[in-house]
Amino acid sequence: MQHRYRSKILDEIRNHSLDSDLKLAHQFALDYINNVDDMPVFPKPNDLDSLKVFDSPLGDEPEKTEDILTQLHQYGSPATVAQTGGRYFGFVCGGILPSALASKWLTDAWDQNPAMYVLSPVASKIEAVTEKWLIGLLGLPPETVAGYVSGSSTATIIGLTIGRNYLLKNLGYDVFGQGLFNAPEIKVVLGEGAHSTIYKALSIIGLGNERIHKVPCDDQGRIQVDQMPPLDHKTLLILQAGHVNTGNFDDFQTLCTMAKEAGAYVHVDGAFGLWAAANPEFKHLTDGVQLADSWSVDGHKTLNTPYDSGIILCRHRQLLINSMHMVGSYIILSEDRDNMLYTSEMSRRTRAIDLWATLKGLGRKGVAELVWELHKKAVYFGDLLKEGGLDMLNDIVFNQVLVRFKSDEKTDTLIKMVQDSGVCWLGGAKWQGQSVMRISVSSYKTTYEDIDTSAEDILRLARELDS
Numbered sequence: 001m002q003h004r005y006r007s008k009i010l011d012e013i014r015n016h017s018l019d020s021d022l023k024l025a026h027q028f029a030l031d032y033i034n035n036v037d038d039m040p041v042f043p044k045p046n047d048l049d050s051l052k053v054f055d056s057p058l059g060d061e062p063e064k065t066e067d068i069l070t071q072l073h074q075y076g077s078p079a080t081v082a083q084t085g086g087r088y089f090g091f092v093c094g095g096i097l098p099s100a101l102a103s104k105w106l107t108d109a110w111d112q113n114p115a116m117y118v119l120s121p122v123a124s125k126i127e128a129v130t131e132k133w134l135i136g137l138l139g140l141p142p143e144t145v146a147g148y149v150s151g152s153s154t155a156t157i158i159g160l161t162i163g164r165n166y167l168l169k170n171l172g173y174d175v176f177g178q179g180l181f182n183a184p185e186i187k188v189v190l191g192e193g194a195h196s197t198i199y200k201a202l203s204i205i206g207l208g209n210e211r212i213h214k215v216p217c218d219d220q221g222r223i224q225v226d227q228m229p230p231l232d233h234k235t236l237l238i239l240q241a242g243h244v245n246t247g248n249f250d251d252f253q254t255l256c257t258m259a260k261e262a263g264a265y266v267h268v269d270g271a272f273g274l275w276a277a278a279n280p281e282f283k284h285l286t287d288g289v290q291l292a293d294s295w296s297v298d299g300h301k302t303l304n305t306p307y308d309s310g311i312i313l314c315r316h317r318q319l320l321i322n323s324m325h326m327v328g329s330y331i332i333l334s335e336d337r338d339n340m341l342y343t344s345e346m347s348r349r350t351r352a353i354d355l356w357a358t359l360k361g362l363g364r365k366g367v368a369e370l371v372w373e374l375h376k377k378a379v380y381f382g383d384l385l386k387e388g389g390l391d392m393l394n395d396i397v398f399n400q401v402l403v404r405f406k407s408d409e410k411t412d413t414l415i416k417m418v419q420d421s422g423v424c425w426l427g428g429a430k431w432q433g434q435s436v437m438r439i440s441v442s443s444y445k446t447t448y449e450d451i452d453t454s455a456e457d458i459l460r461l462a463r464e465l466d467s
Ligand SMILES: *Cc1c(COP(=O)(O)O)cnc(C)c1O
Pocket: 092, 150, 151, 152, 153, 154, 195, 197, 242, 243, 244, 269, 270, 271, 272, 298, 310
């Protein structure tokens, strides 16, 4: 008879009641949420300095959850970037809607592994239902399937892998068995304005960065249709719904039609812009996008889901499954949806539930209005800055505003001053060889008053810089 070993540490953890810990987490979270709008949008130097309390070696003895939470709230909360407040305009970052935050707390307690139906029937059900909803909202073909991944970066890797495999398979080459060693050459075509994650994905999947055909774009970052090279059945064409700087959209109708006639494969990077399809006033921006073969999109930007929410959508179900295929004697597939067939991961969070709860918490109308409000607010922001003397560089077709202040030097300095001021946060970029300020209105929390306050601060700092 074996000695029944029991760890004293684990015994204590098992005997401890979670009640007070969860209450404390709840109290700290509410404290954070209630104060986030009064925090500097980027932490101040003394709060960043305090992060050194985390620089400690892992202790031998367990610490109490209460102490862990207290340290996180005391030193971590003040050092967060106030992205869930109303005045964060950096990169493209959404807030977090209440239905998803609350349901995430509950489903974190479930800690389901959504890989297979037998691991989590509820995750299987919700992934399948959300897939249908997404197809409806985004106006995609009925045969489209969805895989839930960490973000658009991963969704793009999967989309381009399917594209590569589609073309090689049509060329009679067994890429699944033979890899790329003796594969026929594929032609990758994209716009000069493609997001950097596209280049990363191409390099990861063995297509490299130096043999790409880059098509010149116009001053809004859209592919110039008359500059397109000839397309054929060896072409992987990558288009964009929502340029990261201008927010503009490629001409899908024309480009997808050209691609389809040639037998090319089309992937669309729609990280934040694909949601334009969910509003009738905006739908024209995505006209023709449904002709593509696959699409990558995020929940955690425009839709304001919690992070860790990207989606790969693809009209070739079997090819997606073949591309993400794995086997093992212990794998039990079912008649129901086995989620791991649609992504590169096996075990992961049940992130689709966040997306499902967000969509349910908004309804079709709420999604449409969210997209429309972000746009209207971006236009409002742009008008204030233009009236205040900044140069407007883009047509605000979606939620992105690009402005500039006189020279590269002044623009870069102004960005730094705005960031230090703490009223709002925005970043810079190079656009057509010049320094620009990027403003992304992406959070449902942003009010017109937030924009007034932010624009006032930006213009005050611009005057100061100019005097
Ligand atoms: C943000 C973004 C990406 C990358 O998405 P992640 O979710 O951060 O991985 C890709 N393309 C565009 C246009 C983006 O804005």
